[in-house]
Amino acid sequence: MKKIVTCIGIRPDIIRLSQIIKKLDKHFNNIIVDSGQHYDYNLNKIFYEQLDVRPSDFNLDIKSGTHASQVAKLMIEFEKVLIKEAPVFVVVLGDNNSSLGFALATSKLNIPLIHIEAGMRSKNWIMPEEKNRIVIDHLADMNICYLPEHKENLIREGINPRRCWVVGNPIIEVVHAVQPTFHQDDAFYLVTCHRAENLEIKENLNKVLTFLGKLYQKKNIEIKFILMPKAKNMMEKYGFEFPEGIIPIPPQGFLEFLGMEKEAKLVLTDSGTVVEECAIFGTPCITIRESTERIDLIELGVNSLSGMDVDQMLDTTEMALSHKIEPVTHYGNNISDKICNILIGNSLNFSKNSSR
Ligand code: UDP
Numbered sequence: 001m002k003k004i005v006t007c008i009g010i011r012p013d014i015i016r017l018s019q020i021i022k023k024l025d026k027h028f029n030n031i032i033v034d035s036g037q038h039y040d041y042n043l044n045k046i047f048y049e050q051l052d053v054r055p056s057d058f059n060l061d062i063k064s065g066t067h068a069s070q071v072a073k074l075m076i077e078f079e080k081v082l083i084k085e086a087p088v089f090v091v092v093l094g095d096n097n098s099s100l101g102f103a104l105a106t107s108k109l110n111i112p113l114i115h116i117e118a119g120m121r122s123k124n125w126i127m128p129e130e131k132n133r134i135v136i137d138h139l140a141d142m143n144i145c146y147l148p149e150h151k152e153n154l155i156r157e158g159i160n161p162r163r164c165w166v167v168g169n170p171i172i173e174v175v176h177a178v179q180p181t182f183h184q185d186d187a188f189y190l191v192t193c194h195r196a197e198n199l200e201i202k203e204n205l206n207k208v209l210t211f212l213g214k215l216y217q218k219k220n221i222e223i224k225f226i227l228m229p230k231a232k233n234m235m236e237k238y239g240f241e242f243p244e245g246i247i248p249i250p251p252q253g254f255l256e257f258l259g260m261e262k263e264a265k266l267v268l269t270d271s272g273t274v275v276e277e278c279a280i281f282g283t284p285c286i287t288i289r290e291s292t293e294r295i296d297l298i299e300l301g302v303n304s305l306s307g308m309d310v311d312q313m314l315d316t317t318e319m320a321l322s323h324k325i326e327p328v329t330h331y332g333n334n335i336s337d338k339i340c341n342i343l344i345g346n347s348l349n350f351s352k353n354s355s356r
Contacts, residue, residue: 003087005091007091009093009098010037016273017170024343031087034060037063037070047254070101074097088347089347090113092136094133095117103136104135104139121134122291122292130293137157137159142342144167144339167338167339171280188265189215190268191225191267205240212246225248228251261283266321272294276331286313291305304319
């Protein structure tokens with residue numbers, strides 16, 4: 001069997017790759033490398049356990065740090081793995097700092113690079129994820145896109161269409177493969193907030209908290225706020241307190257969190273994956289940001305962008321709660337099989353041909 005490497009950067013990568021890894025394992029000698037960027041049990045190992053993903057073969061242990069130190073450390077450690085294992089290709093998913101480090105190290109060694117989740121664009125250059133995804137897409141030898149418009153983005157940037165495939169969104173298979181476990185009779189809203197632009201810009205974090213406080217005053221519905229370690233640190237650094245009605249809770253396991261998304265009357269989030277899951281369940285959802293790369297969901301009317309003005313955020317919330325959301329159906333099916341077939345077929349063609 002041909003040897004390949006599949007990279008896991010952070011929590012959503014384990015989730016999205018969970019079904020794909022099981023398929024790749026059947027056809028390839030698949031080496032799983034975890035960056036170690038997420039290292040707490042409830043941000044890493046719990047997802048391997050709940051999604052039945054076998055343990056990684058390597059953990060690069062890069063932990064947290066500045067973007068430069070994370071990417072640099074990952075490249076140094078990952079290069080050693082690549083030289084030792086000499087895979088025929090490397091699979092990278094997403095747009096986090098680990099994905100960037102994995103992609104750079106792979107490409108520098110002229111090993112064919114496959115990027116899953118290619119071509120999404122928020123057009124917001126402040127977002128670290130936007131910079132990462134643009135660089136990775138341009139390095140990748142094969143860009144696996146979720147939707148046709150993502151392929152169009154790549155072609156507009158001059159990427160050869162022959163380097164682009166459209167397969168659907170693997171999150172739908174993952175959501176359908178598991179049984180959510182959470183249940184609560186009382187109504188609640190659910191919040192996740194972890195993006196740099198919402199945590200590191202003091203004014204924005206203040207606006208998010210003010211908005212949530214006013215929302216509770218208006219609706220009197222409990223707001224569960226998933227408190228990531230970085231959010232906790234930034235709250236302490238800025239001396240911010242949670243307003244009345246906002247209940248901070250630790251990061252949840254996938255089965256528990258999916259159940260919360262399903263049962264919540266409203267989800268407010270700056271996450272990319274959470275908005276997709278809400279769209280699959282038909283849960284009203286607001287993106288707490290000024291831009292999004294999930295434009296399909298805005299166009300379908302199942303997700304709304306709040307912007308960063310507190311009054312506008314409240315108005316957007318009223319609008320989102322005022323209509324019934326139909327679960328989306330455009331994410332496709334058999335996505336992991338499609339990805340696997342594309343990789344098997346093309347692994348026969350990888351050669352030293354450097355033309356793009
Ligand atoms: N998630 C989870 N527990 C939580 C919060 C989120 O299991 O407490 C899951 C969620 O269902 C989704 C993924 O983690 O599948 C989203 O991760 P994150 O928001 O960190 O990443 P992004 O999608 O923004 O890249």
